[in-house]
Amino acid sequence: xxxxxxxxxxxxxxxxxxxxxxxxxxxxxxxxxxxxxxxxxxxxxxxxxxxxxxxxxxxxxxxxxxxxxxxxxxxxxxxxxxxxxxxxxxxxxxxxxxxxxxxxxxxxxxxxxxxxxxxxxxxxxxxxxxxxxxxxxxxxxxxxxxxxxxxxxxxxxxxxxxxxxxxxxxxxxxxxxxxxxxxxxxxxxxxxxxxxxxxxxxxxxxxxxxxxxxxxxxxxxxxxxxxxxxxxxxxxxxxxxxxxxxxxxxxxxxxxxxxxxxxxxxxxxxxxxxxxxxxxxxxxxxxxxxxxxxxxxxxxxxxxxxxxxxxxxxxxxxxxxxxxxxxxxxxxxxxxxx
Numbered sequence: 001x002x003x004x005x006x007x008x009x010x011x012x013x014x015x016x017x018x019x020x021x022x023x024x025x026x027x028x029x030x031x032x033x034x035x036x037x038x039x040x041x042x043x044x045x046x047x048x049x050x051x052x053x054x055x056x057x058x059x060x061x062x063x064x065x066x067x068x069x070x071x072x073x074x075x076x077x078x079x080x081x082x083x084x085x086x087x088x089x090x091x092x093x094x095x096x097x098x099x100x101x102x103x104x105x106x107x108x109x110x111x112x113x114x115x116x117x118x119x120x121x122x123x124x125x126x127x128x129x130x131x132x133x134x135x136x137x138x139x140x141x142x143x144x145x146x147x148x149x150x151x152x153x154x155x156x157x158x159x160x161x162x163x164x165x166x167x168x169x170x171x172x173x174x175x176x177x178x179x180x181x182x183x184x185x186x187x188x189x190x191x192x193x194x195x196x197x198x199x200x201x202x203x204x205x206x207x208x209x210x211x212x213x214x215x216x217x218x219x220x221x222x223x224x225x226x227x228x229x230x231x232x233x234x235x236x237x238x239x240x241x242x243x244x245x246x247x248x249x250x251x252x253x254x255x256x257x258x259x260x261x262x263x264x265x266x267x268x269x270x271x272x273x274x275x276x277x278x279x280x281x282x283x284x285x286x287x288x289x290x291x292x293x294x295x296x297x298x299x300x301x302x303x304x305x306x307x308x309x310x311x312x313x314x315x316x317x318x319x320x321x322x323x324x325x326x327x328x329x330x331x332x333x334x335x336x337x338x
Contacts, residue, residue: 013238014048014050015237016050016051016052017037017049017050017051017052017229018075018077019052019053019054019075019076019077019078019079020053020054020055020059020061020069020070020078021033021034021037021053021054021055021079022055022056022079022080022081022225023055023056023057023181023202025057025205025206026136026199026201026205027201027263028134028136028225028256029055029079032252032255032259034053034055036051036053036252037051037052037077038052040248044244044248048240048241048244049237049241049244051077053077056080062180063080063081063083064084064085064087066078066080067085067088067122067126067128068126070126070128070228070229070230071126071127071128071230073232073233075230076230076233077131077229077233079225079226079227080226080228081161081162081223081224082224082225082226083162085122085125085126086163089121089313090312090313091117091121091317091320092121093162093163093309093312093313094114094117094118094309094325095110095111095118095224095325096110096162096164096221096222096223097301097305097306097309098162098167098168098220098301099168099218099219099220099297099300099301099305100301100305100306100329100331101219101222101329102294104135104138104222104257104260104261104264106328106329107135107222108135109328110325110328110329111135111224113328114133114325115130115133117320117321117324118226122226123231126228127230127231127232128229128230128231129228129229129230129231129234130226130227131227132226132227132250132253133224133253134224134225134252134253134256134257134260135222135223135224135225135257136199136202136222136223136224137199137200137201137202137223137263137267138199138200138219138221138222138223138264139165139197139199139219139220139223140198140199140200140215140218140219140220141158141195141196141215141218141220142195142197142203142208142212142214142215142216142284143156143194143195143196143212143214144188144191144195144211144212144214145194145214146214146285146287147195147214147216147287148216148287149216149287149289149290149292149293149296150172150296150297150300151172151173151296152216153169153172153173153174154172154173154174155174156175156194156195157175157177157193157194157195158174158175158176158177158197159176159177159178159179159184159187159193159196160176160177161179161180161181161198162221164221165197165220167304167305167308167309168220168301168304168305169197170304171304171305172296177192177193181198181206184196184198184206184208185206185208185210185211188208195212196208196212197220199223199267200263200264200267200268200271201263201264201266201267203215203271204270204271204279204282207282209271209283210282212284213283213284213285214284214286214287215268215271215272215285215287216286216287216289217268217286217287217288217289218289218293218297220297227253266278271284271286272284272285272286301331302331306331306333307333307334310334310335311335313335314335315335315336318333318334318335
């Protein structure tokens with residue numbers, strides 16, 4: 001009987017990366033996550049790295065369990081949102097706190113400033129290497145009746161998918177309701193929600209304009225997402241494979257930030273009266289936030305969103321945020337010891 005001998009990896013040995021992606025019906029998976037692992041990485045590595053990816057929606061996963069599965073080695077790599085990992089630590093919320101950032105260039109500065117913090121957290125909580133942070137199109141409000149201002153949110157039941165978004169809605173006097181995107185259309189039609197928070201492009205591709213004819217274009221978040229890899233798998237790659245993967249994921253990151261910056265404008269035009277280069281127009285009536293709304297947003301951001309998060313995360317977490325994101329935004333998080 002022959003003994004099986006385990007040999008160290010050589011530079012040319014093929015590594016298969018089992019990956020899980022976000023939503024199959026959103027453009028980030030269709031244009032970037034899927035093609036990167038299913039085609040691109042094998043081509044540029046000349047077959048030394050072969051990816052296999054499926055969206056979590058196709059796999060029947062909810063999202064929150066994904067990084068736990070990466071930790072166990074069920075998946076080698078995962079794309080996901082902070083909401084997936086916040087149950088392990090509130091520190092994961094810190095780069096996309098609701099309503100703090102209105103400009104995508106500033107949001108990238110925030111992501112870069114907080115990257116090392118998240119890198120340490122992924123390693124500690126999940127035995128994972130954070131490889132990238134990238135945005136979904138900006139998160140706005142889509143409603144069944146006109147919402148022309150922040151003040152109009154008072155008493156409205158609003159779908160949210162992150163705790164920090166719920167903080168903003170409560171700060172505006174509304175009632176946050178957590179629900180998956182698949183339930184949004186039925187809940188709007190039945191009156192369970194008055195409004196939905198989701199990204200501009202997902203509002204269009206999900207055809208929310210058929211059940212929510214009004215939009216309020218205040219940016220209440222960015223849907224900042226991550227790409228992270230199991231550290232044991234990472235350490236099995238050769239130095240050449242590691243270098244190639246880092247280089248290609250950095251390029252993917254740049255591509256996704258650049259495209260998201262243009263997707264907002266395309267999606268908003270398509271939701272309204274066009275022109276729409278990707279399909280039919282939605283004929284939504286879009287309301288632009290006034291200076292009064294922007295000041296109300298800033299006040300809620302400082303006095304509710306940031307304050308609540310700092311309290312959840314604790315004094316050390318808040319102090320770290322002040323040294324990183326706080327410097328970019330000229331804001332300060334305060335938390336009292338409990």
